[in-house]
C-alpha cells in the first residue's frame with residue numbers, strides 16, 4: 265500500500281461524503297420535480313451524477329494505490345425543506361462542508377509528505393471552487409426571484425439550454 269492507514273481511512277470517509285452528497289441532491293431533485301420545477305430537477309439530477317463520479321474517482325485512486333475500500337452506510341438525505349430557497353441554501357452549505365473536507369485531506373497529505381495523494385487531491389480542490397461558486401450563484405438568483413419560482417425556473421432552463 266502506497267498510502268498510510270490514516271489517509272486510506274480519510275479517503276474512504278470522503279467516498280461516503282460524496283455518495284452522501286449524491287443522495288442529498290437526488291432528494292432535492294425529487295422535491296423540485298414534485299413542484300413541477302423540471303429545470304431545477306434536471307440541474308440537481310446532473311449534480312447527483314457528478315457527486316457519484318467524485319466518489320468513484322476517489323474509490324479508483326484508493327484501489328490504484330493498493331488501499332482497502334470500505335463502504336459505509338449512508339444516512340437518509342433530508343427531503344422536507346421548507347422552501348426551494350431553503351433546499352438550495354442547504355446545497356450551498358453542503359458544498360462549503362465538502363470543500364473543508366477536501367482541504368483537511370490536503371492538510372493530511374502535506375503532513376505525511378504523501379505527494380501522490382496531494383497531487384490527486386488538487387483536482388478536487390479546483391472542482392470545489394467551481395461547485396461552491398455555482399451553488400452560491402444559484403442561491404443569489406433564488407433570493408432575487410423570491411416567491412416567483414417561475415423566474416428561477418426559467419433562469420435555470422436558460423442556463424441548461426445548449427449554447428450556440
Ligand SMILES: [Fe+2]
Pocket residue numbers: 282285314315318362
Ligand atoms: Fe463532490
Ligand SMILES: [Fe+2]
Pocket residue numbers: 285315359362395
Ligand atoms: Fe459537489
